[in-house]
Amino acid sequence: MPNTVKAILTSFRGKRELLHYYIAGLVDGEGSFSVAVIRHPSQTFGWMINPCFQVYQHEAHREILELCQWVFKTGSIYRKSGTNHVLNFSIDARRNLLEKVIPFFDRYPLIVKRDAYKSFRTITKAMEQGEHQTREGFCRLVTLAFTMNQQGKGRKHTLEYILESVKSAHGESSETLRRTPQGRG
């Protein structure tokens, strides 16, 4: 008999806290906290910082991703590009990360992905403060992103390349604005 979210939730009735610890364990196994740095000409420095929380699962167990959707009250499920049978549960809207994902993992702590989560949290919260809109802040966050998940292994661009590119970009930023001499602002 295939498992359903309804059946799972029934088995966890009255045990919400226990379900959340189960989810923390599952995420420590199959989850990912990543911060992509993507070329994006219309963004301030030509790059976009994109924190994303994901859980992978073979399509045979879609119910587990639906369970994540139920627990986090948000997130989309789609087929991972380039793979046939792997589904991806994903949350990347900053509001949802700040209001749903981060409070959850502050309360139900991770072990394996503890450090990646810590950097992910720092970056997402700093972006909420607009830190990525200053050149210095942008570089700090990108550098931190590159310390996560095997030190930038598998990334398309090197950290040096991105930092160099950001330094030479003409991006407007609050920092740039602050430095503009009076009378020209």
Add this chain to the structure above:
Amino acid sequence: MPNTVKAILTSFRGKRELLHYYIAGLVDGEGSFSVAVIRHPSQTFGWMINPCFQVYQHEAHREILELCQWVFKTGSIYRKSGTNHVLNFSIDARRNLLEKVIPFFDRYPLIVKRDAYKSFRTITKAMEQGEHQTREGFCRLVTLAFTMNQQGKGRKHTLEYILESVKSAHGESSETLRRTPQGRG
């Protein structure tokens, strides 16, 4: 700061039940319930059925496998053959499976690996009853093992080959003995 089992256990002090739900989630992500069928000339029918519970983890997070060792009060950790950085926590002694692993997952239920665990449990308990010592029982358990984890995909031998081999083996078994006509037993 690297995480240690001691630090993890401190954070779970007084919350043993929650730790166990975390472990169930982790196992649903990174664990495996497998039943190998291995050529073994000295065994009754020339094959050995070998149930094994495992958890994999990158060597950077050995602490999580040590945590499993602490939770199950048994199991060994070793480097997975053929891989450089993956460690393997493994329990395959039948006594430990029956007394430690099965009672744990009967109490802290799995979602993703529910069906694999169910077959694993049936096979391990049936072996404890000696079912694999009859030709018929042996074939039933091997057939059940082949329904687990992607229907025997990645196995060295096909189910048909093993069953054929078992049928033609000269293995002594309780079934054979029972069928021996009186006077010749």
